[in-house]
Amino acid sequence: MALTAAASAREILTRLHDLMAKRLPAQSKLNAVVNIIGEALHSEVCSIYLLREGVLELFATRGLKQEAVHVTKLGLGEGLVGTIAANVETLNLDEATSHPNFVHNPETGEERFHSFAGVPIIRRERAVGVLAVQHVDPRRYADIEIEALQTVAMVLSELIANAELIDVAGGTSTRLQPTSASSVRGFPLVEGMARGVAVFHQPRIVIEHTVAEDIEAERHRVYAAFDKMRDQIERMTSQAEFGSGGEHEEILATYKMFAYDEGWSRRINEAIDSGLTAEAAIERVQQRTRMRMREIDDPLLSDRMHDLEDLSNRLLRIVSGQLGTAAQLGLRQDSILIARNLGPAELLEYDRRRLKGVVLEEGSLTAHVTIVARAMGVPVLGRVRDVRREVAEGDFLLLDVGEESLFVRPTLAIEEAFEAKLSLSQKRRAVFAQLRNEAPVTRDGHRVTVMVNAGLRDDVAALDLTGADGIGLFRTEFQFLVSATLPQREEQRRLYRDVLEAAGDRPVIFRTVDIGGDKALPYLHHDAEGEEENPAMGWRALRLALDRDGLMKAQARALIEAGAGRTLNVMFPMVSEPWEFDEARALFEAQRAWLAARGRKLPNVIRYGAMLEVPALAEVLDQLLPRLDFLSIGTNDLTQFLFAADRAHPKLALRYDWLSPAILRFLRRVSEQARAAEVPVAVCGEMGGRPLEALALIGLGIDRLSITPAAVGPIKAMLRSLDRGAAMAAVQGMLDRPERSVRTMLGEWAEAQGVELA
Template identity: 70%
Template sequence: MPATDPASTKTARNILTGLRAIMASRGNAQKKLNKVVDTIAEAVSSEVCSIYLRRDGVLELFATRGLNAEAVHVTKLAMGEGLTGYIAKNVETLNLDEAASHPDFQYRPETGEEKFHSFAGVPIIRNQQAIGVLCAQHVEPRRYSEVEIEAFQTAAMVLSELISSADFVDDNIAGEAATLDNGANRLSGLQLVKGKASGHAVFHQPRVKIEHTVAEDTEAERHRVYSAFDKMRAQIDQMTSQAEFGVGGEHEEVLETYKMFAYDEGWSRRINEAIDSGLTAEAAIERVQQHTRMRMRQIDDPLLAERMHDLEDLANRLLRTVSGQMGTAAKMGLREDTILIARNLGPAELLEYDRRKLKGVVLEEGSLTAHVTIIARAMGIPILGQVKNIRQVVREDDHLLLNVDDNVVFVRPGPSVEEAFEAQLELSQKKRAAYSELRDKEAVTKDGVRITVNINAGLRDDLALLNLTGADGIGLFRTEFQFLVAATMPGRTAQTRFYRDVLDAAGDKPVIFRTVDIGGDKPLPYFQASQSKEDNPAMGWRAIRIGLERDALMKVQARALIEAAAGRKLNVMFPMVAEPWEFDEAKAVFETQREYLRGQKKMLPSQIRYGAMLEVPALAECLDLMADRLDFLSIGTNDLTQFLFAADRSNPRLAERFDWMSPAILRFIHRVSGDAERLGISLGVCGEMGGRPLDALALLGLGVRNLSITPASVGPIKAMVRSLDLGQARQEIQTILKEAPAEPRICLEQWANKHQVDLG
């Protein structure tokens, strides 16, 4: 990146000196703004210098040197109207040798600007929003030099502080600057965890608020930047050398490019030159970042656009480092109902937040199979993912209405949107209240069939929900959560203590522990699961495949579970079993540990029951070969669906393409249900399908009698079961299986409504 001309530094320093004197002077806001335009115009030898500020939703001419004085507080432009409106709306710099040549040019006769040809304007930015525009004009048609543009941008940064300072602005400006309203936005995304929430936007990585732009001690600011560069570069070096990235591949080139930017001397030199002009370290970084944005927008190159993201990320990282604001919003604490905004989140990061105040999450990225999605679902926190540019549209503390059920988030909603949302929220709360009344009632159909309704769990906080929901037990305890949220591999003692706590909390209710399902799309940062990147991690080296190859992991977990269940029944389930020998080897690991503990005179479980997850369709072909040693079987509908349809659930294009009510899924489950009944194998379902009333109705009609679902789904499923005549439902499902209608979901829904089945 080219070095800054020394003349630019001198010009900017002269402007800052003049503005600092104006800040310290006495007088009202209008007089100070008049002095500001005079100072800037003289510093860059501009014939016209004008300041527009936002008030009542429009840009109003507040001060000028060179235009008609009568136009002040008279000339007003809407956001996007004219060149000034274009700059404010797009938060972008313009530099034109002939203003009238721009498609957004508008002539305002009251200003007397007809004799001026050249035009330059820069946005006055506060919290990444334009609160005004600083403009310059010349009679002769010429483009302003880079030195002049940089001087305008530096002046605009200081003006932002002046305008927003309580000591500077009078009431009529202060109120406007503080209450900018860019209007409501309706943003769409991908449904990751259903639910609705209202709250204020909080950034997971909070933006650094630059409170002071003018430096008191230039050398001290320079030292702060040098120190921040050293820290940031050390972080980048550590990140790029981490073992889990593997060796070779496209990611290495990306990381090396990122590292190259971090060490770019041109970038650091420009920041130092901005400090020389009199800016603080934070303002200097932001100043160079603004200039980089302006230059990059002028280049129509997709590759450079990608590099722009790298530069933005590095500049933000450097800003957080130099300001000392490295912590996430969780570490700083939440003040009120919050909707968290982030590019992406890890499971441990989500768990750091106060669940009482965190009402929802909006991610710029995110996928259905990410561990944060699984944990958020367990916590009952709605998540909307794949919301592009959310961090550019939303400001800190904006009011948000999150409706993941409809795949939308409303930013700064109007009264009518808010009223409709509140009505929906109230209806949801009434339903929850009605469901809570079913807590102590059994899930029995109208024709007397008892259905077992368990919950899925994996966190310590989930245990309280067992009694709160009135569930029959825990049908799936995801033991990998303990591994996902830990900084290092949990030891045997820690695992034993945790599993014992789970069993103690469950009391007489059964708990099925699934052995760790890690690897593939659930990598552990401290566990190198593979030497190379997998093209299809969902079908890769994960779950029982890792457990059997790295058997030390399974041995430790087996011993911990057996010790924790001393004197009690232990239910163990192995994930992603594809063939009988995998189940047999996993069971042998547990039996070996049981014999070892028996030899150590340790108290053993009263019984160990062994089960398997049916996620890989191949297992369904071998059930008769395992019937004598398989105590129970649980269908994992999430993975089963993607394997049956060869459709990656983490791919947004495919996430909702295949329906659980398709004939292929219904017929497969019907066959498995019949085989399990014939072979005497207890059958359950522990995927999302069982937590949706209509889909659960189909499962019951297919012969499933045991459901394990999210805690939030227990009430709706109990209500559905208690309103259902199962005999009639089985007949309807048999008809759907036989006739295979084009829309089986619609057919079953119509039948359910006709028979007054409660679908929530």
């Protein structure tokens, strides 16, 4: 073929543009399309297969037997056509029968054709069909012919969509039935069940027109978009504060290199030359990149290709003018959000009435978005690899975090089973809601204090909804994490005052800011050299606050002013040694004295507590306890520090059990010391919000829990069915002769005793 790829594609696109404008039935258009492509490429066979009811059906052909149309069908992965669709890849064979997946379809009369080339017809990253050409003579199609086919397939996708042969979600329409149901697995971050339509946090750009009317105008639009994108990248990288040196600088340099890559911009220009609009040209090159990504095994190169994917999306948004996240565009119905990752501020932008669940490609148990989602009562499934390839926007989804599963386009049977389980879960929640006004008293008359964890102003409403005794952990850092700039003292004071007033006479324990390390704030510069290899054990929490005492002084004054005329409870996070507690307490006392000297109204009393998260503190508790008004054990960080195991690591997150003898014996020793010193001790962490784990804590003599609001009902039900004395005897006995985990023994004991663990 003497023509260039661009000229070949442009010739075909010009004819297709005229065809698409005609008022013809969809089938007639497809019949015309195969003739246009076959003639332009001088190919004896041109065929179109479309996905229907989960199989690829021959919809139109030039050169094969017409009686095979709507009769020949191939499953995904079956034959050459099925392989192309399943792998979203291009095949170019001089001898079709040489491919291991070749399947002979005698009804088509294709046995006399040797050469074969096929490209996927892609709609929103999903293959919805295949465009194939065949020739009698054994020969590989030239690269320019394959390029032309790929470009035409892109336009064909628009034709099929506009003809309503496929729906907007990327599958087939109701006339052709949806694509088959599937399910994907993930890691449970926030328990719960949800149903709704898939919504992408960064919505995919809908390309309305693929064929250009004016090529030079389209080229100008791309040039302008490149300039704007490069300005954004320069601004973003120059404003980033990571410290000097480190791997991040190489990553940012590579990212900028892609933004200025002449090869990338040249390929987009070539796609415009073929007759595509600016948006379609970018998407055309992006499709080629995705196909290359699927062939790359090297994780480093794969990451680099992801950088290019990210830049392509940015360029596409600029040129199309379709900016903003799904939150800014607004949710229109019950939705399950799909994202690579999210920050807490981004999650809070969504309408809580319509946001039913979140699915992340990344995510961890300790991420702040997970904590915020838990507080919002939004189930989250994390580490769902390639979810954006499995799910299309608008797909109906069922999310069951307990089963670690996301059901995509579920069958009626799956939906009915899900609804039955959800109904049972809702009935259980209704039963728990009835316990709102019931005290958490054990069967043998022991009163347990059950409080909730909070971090947002709206979280205080959980006190009345659950009947909790107070807020055992108010995470003050949330205000910092969701703010674009450092919250001023007056902003902090208003928040703390609002929380205290909403809580009434119920106690609120404010934890001073736990930021730094893996909870970095963009407006707080890091003095350390390079990035921290172990941020959870790095410059964070009280360590950071004592170094940056201006930050802590402002918070201390805001808390003291907010607590005027009340009891103020202040807790310092990540105390490692007694002197750190002493310094933090002295800082607060200095601010109290400063305010008193100016005649300001003060709290009636300030109670100071510490969080035990660093195991080293347990070795000097005898020194610290006489100085404390209360002690809280943070089991989330404590667990990973005790086991030297990052709970955010996929292979370690579930490896070490909270009911291991090591954890329980440690907690027993700490609680016994605190009781002997007459210092109230509480557990504030995810461990206390799980009924079996909470039972173990009660068995250790711990009778103060601070948990997520959703866990209050189940924990109350467990406590009211429990004999505390019997539990203490059982747990002590299990720890005296421990196995690898106490979980099995304790579960069997609870079942025998009739303890409510649902």
